[in-house]
Amino acid sequence: MNSAIFGKAMKQDTTNLSFSHPINRRRALQKAGMGLGALGLTSLLHEEGLLNAAVNPLAPNRPHFGGKAKSVIWIFVNGGPSHVDTWDYKPELERRNGQTLDGFDRFTGFFANAVGGLMQSPFKFNRQGQCGKHVSEIFPHLGRHVDKMAFIHSGHTESNNHSPALFMMNCGLPRMGYPCAGSWITYGLGSTSRDLPSFVVMSDPLGRGLPKGHAANWGAGFLPSVFQGTHFRPKGDPIDNLHRPSVQDDAQQRRQLDLLAKLNRKDLAKRPYEEELAARIESFELAYRMQTAAPDALDLKEEPEHLKKLYGLDIKKSTHFAAQCMMARRLVERGTRFIQIYSGGMANQRSWDGHSDIKGNHTGFAQETDKPIAGLLADLEQRGMLDETLVVWAGEFGRLPVAQKGGKPGRDHNPHCFSAWMAGGGIKGGVSYGESDEIGHKAAVNKVHVNDFHATILHLLGLNHETLTYRYGGRDFRLTDVAGDVIRDIIA
């Protein structure tokens, strides 16, 4: 029953990942333990070989080459943050404030009938760090970390509409149904987590909903569903079925599992060549451990007060996001490979989607996230984890330099330009790559397509985006479709 799909991947050693290096596999297993579902026991019991890897798609896997990053924390700035109000300082907008933008295609954004004149940022920009980066006043804490960050100012995407643009940013195509970056990475590298999911998604816990397109943003598309993101429920238990039946205590459940193991092993003795059966026996032991491991990973009780303060856990406005950032760090410590935290929920005022009142909108969401992300960067650095942890700050598109008319002016969607930054995980700090035009309307210099963005993330993890492929429907698919260049200038 091992999948032909994997069989296929293995055959093409040159273009696909190889599961078949026993020595590396053994080392990886000894070092890193097993994945969430990863059924390492069989692999340890038997000789490593093709079949084992096929049985356990989540087995840790050798990257294509040495990549610095081992994990990714992607702060998804949901709704489309305005680059000209955050990281892309545009003095020209101040000079031309209120002027009509000649030749502007009013269908660029979502609301073709609310196009106003050019609008300067309501925020002050101050120089920060050694590199002297202009940073919006809404990020007083993040501003202190600009020397860790590599900024991209010339990002552009293919849709002016939330869900296609979200799919583009997550899956590399503006359509539904393709595997997201986290799934590709888990597919490529397997899991190093002993008893936690290797790909975790956290969404807004304040009842503002899920990002548009919902779970398709962390879906595995046509990849095996084992590679899809695990969405931690924002309230209550993060994942299903973590609590044993209320009538049972630990000893009773243990006894029940012992009975199960005993009966299953007796059965296994008659079918010694069916490795999957052994794997399934082990999966119950992993599950037993997960019951405590998962809540433990998310339990912040033991975290010292000064750290909680560093993340802004004590500030009402940012408590929720601070907690998520802190959990992300704890998950990375436990081997989780890819974590996405969505800032904000659905559209309009529930996320960074500042159609109206860009000032109020961005001020609010910055207050929620500025200190927590800064705290995360500082905490990762002081623990020596930042070198191996890539932190990404990006949303699905940017916003227009022209106003969206209304009582309090906002900004409409802009697929032609956005800003993003990365830090840690092999990134060169204090650099800015690419430029938008003088008003921030379109990416102008060293344009970065979403495919390039993804290629760079994969590269930092040691994966070649052109050879990380999966055969579906007669074609070898990639996260980067048919394009993508690694942005070498931002790599240390």
Place this chain on the structure above:
Amino acid sequence: MNNIKRLHPICWLFIGCLSLHSAREDSPRDFDSIRTNHWSWKGLQDPKPPKVKAQHRVRNDIDRFIISKLESEGLGLSEEADANTLNRRTHFDLVGLPPGTVDLPENSNLIDGLMSSPHYGERWARHWLDVARYAESHGFEQDYDRPHAYHFRDFVIQALNNDMPFDQFARWQLAGDEIAPDNHLAMMATGFLGAGVFPTQLTEKEFESARYDELDDMANTTGMAFLGLSIGCARCHDHKFDPITIKEYYQFVSTFGLTIRSEIDIPIPMPDGNQKQEKWRIEKERLSKELSTFERDELPKRFLAWAQEPPKDASGITDWLTLGDIQPKSLDGSKFSHQGDGSFIVGGPNPANDRWVLTAKVNLQQITALRIEALTDKSMRHNGPGRAGNGNFALSDIRVYAKRTGEGGKGKVVKLVNPRADHQQNTSNLSVASSIDNDKRKSGWAIDGQIGKPHLAVFEFAQPLVFKGASVLTIEMDFFVNTSHTIGRPRFSISSHPAPPLKGKSKDQALATLLKAVGKPGTLENLSQDRIKELEKHYRTLDAKWLELNGKIDRHESNKPVAKKVKVMVSSEGYKPLKHHADGRGYPHFYKETHLLDRGDPNLKKEIVNSSFLPLLLRNGKQSSHWQKTAPNNARTSHRRKAMAEWLTDLENGAGHVVARVIANRLWQHHFGQGLVKTPNDFGNQGEKPSHPELLDWLANRLIENDWRLKPMHKLILDSSTWRQSSRQVEGKDKRDGSLLACYPTRRLEGEVLRDSILAVSGRLDRTLYGKGTLNEASVRRSIYFQIKRSRLIPCMQLFDAPEPLVSQGRRISTTIAPQALLFMNGPHIRKCAEEFTKTLTQKDPLIAAYEKALGRKPEIEEEQTSRVFLEQQAKAYKAAGQNNPEQLALTDLAQTLFALNEFSYIR
């Protein structure tokens, strides 16, 4: 970063099949040789099953192909699996429920019994729904529900349960609205095309690209599902591996150019429904009672009186014996009403296509010919003799089978020769001879030119049938040539005359039988009661009163009210489009013209293209126009898809042979866990080659022979030693990928089957068929009735690898992960089932009963001991913890453990 988007340079890295592409449009491609050189495109072979050494393991020809290859590797089949394992395997394969939870009809064998259960359709529909990327919401950001999309799922279940021929199944999904617009199932079937995702919120800039994405989804899913071809790869450039150019892609896509999703009201017959139906049912009961009272109280007396003074056999020498007591059945809803002259008046809805199956018990020693009369009647337009609007009919195919009474099945095929008729519409495609030619669908006897007159046709038997004692004739008649062209008042006769005259005299079989038995007054008293009862059945078709009462029921049956109309999501043309978020922005839903798009980019429009089909699969010099007939004058739609559907399933000149291979492979896959071709959606150059190409073709041929029906194929496969062998692996045997089949491949049950099985053994399964689904995980209906909302997929299904319904999925992978174990340990629904399960264990020894119920076997001694010790210790622990029902809790823990056993979760 300078990207040339939408060109796929990686494709060029592979050079394996560049030869296919050396010649493009400028120089015509030699499709004959391309087809000949690729296993899936060349014409079907009918390979002879090879000889094998292990002759004793051959149960049917399937085994010859499998064993032959095994023997060439020095291997053989494993021993036959034990009865218990086979019973379980048969259940899971056919109905997806464990033994003991499915009601089986008496006196049927297991395979037939399970296939006659409606659970069969539920099990096999799920396989097809994966292929059809079926879901009930739009996807994308709002993910609005499609509340009437579930009819497609119900169509699939019903089609499978009715054993609809697969070619028809395919045609209806592509063009049911054009082929049989009056048939609710055909309309429901079109949900296939519209099942894909669609963004409901669009900006103006996205209008066209979204529509082309949608067309791509239809074309690509059609290609993968039926042809194993990744047509979509040619969207941006000529296909790099398979011979499809970008132009051919857009021509193919153009077929769907006007097709959109709509919700329309369709009358769907329901078993119970509105008042009208109830009234009808009461009247039916009254009439039935009237008849049965008459049969009980009056008929014996009338028969007795008749037998006192039987009519003289005045018929003299007759050439024909009329089968007035033949039993007619229509597969498509026509109703037959007995007439006193041995004919039947056909009523009820007039289906677009109809198949009749008629069986008659016959007492003739020798049968040489069959005569079919098409009589006139005022029930038909122009008095018929056909039910078509102009009084015509067209009999596309007629088949006769014969067997001794008591034998199983339909019996042997009777070869028909020397067809004659008193009139035929022409001497070619509408001649009487064309009802028994190789074309079973498009040609057949019709009589236009002499409307309003009775007609008759005779088919002689190549060899006279000779039976000692009674025999059973089965006559199958297809009316597929033209829409709703059935005969309106048929009468059937047989002859033993060596050269039966067309218009020869006939007498009624019932009368003949009676005269033979009680032809002389007074003989009746000497017969047994059983014999008298039997003769009564013959007599009643001569009794005026019986005919009157029975006719009332038949007529009532014809007037059965159709249920109230039900809203159904269909894919068609010209209906009001399904409401859409972007309607306010003026989204047009479709564009009248389809352009070739350079690089797939709507901003790079090239010429307008018209619908045509893949030249790769146009054979014998035929062009698409061969299937593209001008739509009828009053046609509501363009009939582009109907033409495509006919091309797709055309075995002679179109793609039918590929369709047959693709579905034969899917059948094999779901019985063995992996197909003969391991890439079920890709039979092109990038797909895997078949492990047993001859067997694949052999199976495809058997499928076609069985009129594309799947049930005989299941039976064939399940009857093979290959399928019946043990799954126990032996070291060194077939350890590569299992494709040699040296043992039966074990596999984990799909999430649906696991869940349904647990519900079934614990007695909680709600077996309601069809209808709207639910998102509630606590539902106790079969899992196929979970509503599939793309943003809220059912967690416990996802956990067990149910694919995301976004693109066609031909094969599920199967993972073993810890969260699955967590579900077994802690899932509240499974715990609830374990509790309920223990309540069903009323036997003295619940432990033994639990094993039998859950696993279909008694525990082995060691298992029993271990389990007893567990029950004891666990009960003690619960007691110590202050629980007031410690034994019950311990037993529940045991039940839950049984559900979690590897043995429970695997098909072995």
